[in-house]
Amino acid sequence: MKVLACDGIHEDGLAMFRDAGWTIEISDPIKDPAKLSAALEGVDALLVRSATQVTAEAIEGAKQLKVIGRAGAGVDTIDVDAATARGIAVMNAPDGNTLAAAEHAISLLFSLARHVPKADAGMKAGQWPKAGLTGFELEGKKLGVIGLGRIGSTVARKAQGIGMEVAAFDPFLPPAAAAKGSVPLKTLDDLLAWADIVTLHIPRTKDTTNLISEARMRQMKKGAYLINAARGGLVDEDALRVVLDEGHLAGAALDTFATEPLQADSPLRAHPKLILTPHLGASTSEAQQAVSTILARQIIDFAATGAVAGCVNLPPLTAEAAREVGPWMPLMSALGRLAVRLVQAPTRLEITYAGRTDALDTRPLTRLLVAALLGTSSGRVTPVNALQEAAARGLTVAETVGGDGDGFDRLLKVRVIGENAAGVVRTREIEATLHRGPRVVRLDGVEIEFDPLAHVLLMRNEDRPGMIGRVGTLLGEAGVNIINFALGAAGDGQARAAITIDKPLGDAQIATIKAAPGILSLQQV
Numbered sequence: 001m002k003v004l005a006c007d008g009i010h011e012d013g014l015a016m017f018r019d020a021g022w023t024i025e026i027s028d029p030i031k032d033p034a035k036l037s038a039a040l041e042g043v044d045a046l047l048v049r050s051a052t053q054v055t056a057e058a059i060e061g062a063k064q065l066k067v068i069g070r071a072g073a074g075v076d077t078i079d080v081d082a083a084t085a086r087g088i089a090v091m092n093a094p095d096g097n098t099l100a101a102a103e104h105a106i107s108l109l110f111s112l113a114r115h116v117p118k119a120d121a122g123m124k125a126g127q128w129p130k131a132g133l134t135g136f137e138l139e140g141k142k143l144g145v146i147g148l149g150r151i152g153s154t155v156a157r158k159a160q161g162i163g164m165e166v167a168a169f170d171p172f173l174p175p176a177a178a179a180k181g182s183v184p185l186k187t188l189d190d191l192l193a194w195a196d197i198v199t200l201h202i203p204r205t206k207d208t209t210n211l212i213s214e215a216r217m218r219q220m221k222k223g224a225y226l227i228n229a230a231r232g233g234l235v236d237e238d239a240l241r242v243v244l245d246e247g248h249l250a251g252a253a254l255d256t257f258a259t260e261p262l263q264a265d266s267p268l269r270a271h272p273k274l275i276l277t278p279h280l281g282a283s284t285s286e287a288q289q290a291v292s293t294i295l296a297r298q299i300i301d302f303a304a305t306g307a308v309a310g311c312v313n314l315p316p317l318t319a320e321a322a323r324e325v326g327p328w329m330p331l332m333s334a335l336g337r338l339a340v341r342l343v344q345a346p347t348r349l350e351i352t353y354a355g356r357t358d359a360l361d362t363r364p365l366t367r368l369l370v371a372a373l374l375g376t377s378s379g380r381v382t383p384v385n386a387l388q389e390a391a392a393r394g395l396t397v398a399e400t401v402g403g404d405g406d407g408f409d410r411l412l413k414v415r416v417i418g419e420n421a422a423g424v425v426r427t428r429e430i431e432a433t434l435h436r437g438p439r440v441v442r443l444d445g446v447e448i449e450f451d452p453l454a455h456v457l458l459m460r461n462e463d464r465p466g467m468i469g470r471v472g473t474l475l476g477e478a479g480v481n482i483i484n485f486a487l488g489a490a491g492d493g494q495a496r497a498a499i500t501i502d503k504p505l506g507d508a509q510i511a512t513i514k515a516a517p518g519i520l521s522l523q524q525v
C-alpha cells in the first residue's frame with residue numbers, strides 16, 4: 001500500500017504507516033489538479049492539510065485511491081461529493097487540533113484587546129509606541145460565539161475562565177448538548193446585536209459562505225470586534241474593510257482567508273485595524289502530532305480491518321464491530337457476484353439478516369454486497385458509493401434485520417429480482433451462512449450447499465437416475481476435478497445441483513455439458 005503525504009504531515013503519523021508496511025511518498029503542496037492526478041498514480045491513500053486542493057479533476061483517474069485523509073478538521077478543500085461518487089473514503093481528524101485552534105482564537109482576542117502586534121511592530125521599528133495603544137479589558141465583556149462545536153465550546157469555556165460573558169448561535173447543536181451547556185444560545189440577530197466581540201467557529205459550506213455579510217456586520221454593535229479563525233469565505237472581506245474604514249467595527253482578526261495564501265498585494269494586509277495570521281490555528285506541534293497520528297491510525301485500521309472512524313462519507317464502524325462483521329465480508333462480496341450472475345440487471349435486492357443479529361452491524365455488509373453486485377458490470381463501486389450507485393442505476397435495496405435463523409446461528413437471505421429482455425420477471429433466492437467458511441445453504445429454496453468463493457457450476461436437470469454419473473464423466477473428459485457435488489430435488493420433477501470444481505470451464509466445455517440429455521440449464525459462477 002502506498003501513501004502520498006502532501007502539505008507537511010507530522011512525521012509520527014508517517015512512521016505509523018511505515019511500521020504497518022506502507023510505502024510513503026512525501027510532497028510539497030500540489031496545487032495543479034493535473035499534477036496531483038499524475039502524482040496519485042498507484043497511490044492508495046492521500047494525506048493533505050489545507051494547501052493541496054483535492055478537486056474532482058485531480059481524483060478522476062485515481063484508480064487505486066481508496067482514502068483521502070485530511071490532517072485536521074475542515075474538509076472544504078476536498079471535493080467530497082466527487083470522492084464519494086468515485087467510491088473513495090474521506091477521513092479527517094477534527095479532535096486533534098481543537099485545542100490549538102481554540103487557543104489561537106483566544107490569542108487573537110487578547111491581541112485585539114491589547115494591540116500586541118502593533119506594539120511589537122512599532123518596537124521593532126525603533127519606536128516607543130505607547131500612545132494610541134490603550135486597549136480594553138476582556139473581563140466582563142460579551143463574547144458571541146458562532147458555532148458551538150468542538151472549537152467554539154472550547155473557546156467559550158476559556159473565555160468564561162477569564163471572566164467574559166459568553167453566548168452562542170448554533171442552530172444545529174443537538175438539543176441534549178444545548179441543554180447541558182453553560183453557554184446560553186441566542187438567535188444570530190440577537191447575538192450580533194449583543195456581543196462586544198464575535199468569533200466564528202463553523203465550517204465553510206454553501207450555507208455559511210459569506211454568512212458574515214456587510215448587513216450582518218452592520219447588525220453588530222458600533223465599536224465591536226470580529227474574529228475569524230475558522231474558514232476563509234465566511235466573512236465578506238471587501239465589506240469588512242468598508243465597515244472598518246467607517247469605524248462601525250473597531251477591529252478584526254483573521255487567520256483564514258477567501259484565497260490562501262493571501263495575495264501579496266491584498267488590501268487586507270495594509271489595513272491598520274486588522275490583525276492577520278497565516279492560517280496558524282492548527283499550527284502547534286501537539287496538534288500536528290495528534291492529527292497525523294489519529295489519521296494514520298484511522299487509515300491503517302480501515303485498510304486492514306474495515307473499521308471506520310473519522311470518515312465523512314461512510315457510517316462509523318468500531319474495531320469491535322469490524323471484528324464481528326469481518327468474517328462475513330468475503331461472503332457478502334461472493335453473494336453480490338453470485339446474485340448478478342443469477343439475475344442480470346436486477347431492479348430489486350432484498351437482504352434479510354436472520355438469527356442472532358444483535359451484535360452485527362449490517363450496514364457495511366449490505367454496502368459490500370451491493371458494491372460487489374454493481375461492480376461486476378461496470379465502473380468503480382466500493383462500499384462508499386454503493387448505495388448511491390444503486391439508486392442511480394435503478395436498483396432498490398431493502399434490508400431487513402431479524403427473523404428466524406432456521407436452525408442457523410445467523411442466516412443471510414438474498415432475493416434478487418429483475419426482468420429479462422422479454423419483460424419476464426425473475427426472482428432468485430440465495431440463503432447463506434458462515435459454517436467453516438462462507439456457505440450457500442439453499443438456492444431458490446432447494447437445499448444445496450456450496451462455497452460461493454469457489455468455482456461452481458449451477459445446474460438444473462431432470463430428476464432421474466444417472467445424471468450425476470453423466471455430468472461426472474463429461475467433467476472428467478474436460479480434465480476438471482469435482483471437489484463437491486451437492487444435489488437437491490426441487491420437487492417439480494427437476495433437481496438442482498451445485499458442482500464445485502477445481503478450475504473454471506471454457507465456453508465450449510460448458511456448451512458440451514449443457515447439450516447432454518436431461519440437463520435443463522448450466523451456469524458457471
Ligand SMILES: NC(=O)c1ccc[n+]([C@@H]2O[C@H](COP(=O)([O-])OP(=O)(O)OC[C@H]3O[C@@H](n4cnc5c(N)ncnc54)[C@H](O)[C@@H]3O)[C@@H](O)[C@H]2O)c1
Pocket residue numbers: 072073074075094097098101146147148149150151152169170171172173201202203204207208229230231255256279280281282283
Ligand atoms: N484556523 C484553523 O487552523 C482551524 C483549525 C481547525 C478547525 N478550523 C475550522 O473550524 C471549524 C470548526 O471546527 P470544529 O472542530 O469545532 O467543528 P465542529 O463540527 O465540532 O463544530 C462546528 C459547529 O458549527 C455549527 N454550525 C454549522 N453550521 C452553522 C451555522 N450556519 N451557524 C451556526 N453554527 C453552525 C455546528 O452545529 C457545530 O456545532 C472547522 O470546520 C474548520 O473550518 C480552523
Ligand SMILES: O=C(O)CC[C@@H](O)C(=O)O
Pocket residue numbers: 049050071072073074075097279280281282283
Ligand atoms: O493544517 C492546517 O494548518 C490547518 C487545519 C485547519 O484548517 C483544519 O481545518 O483543521
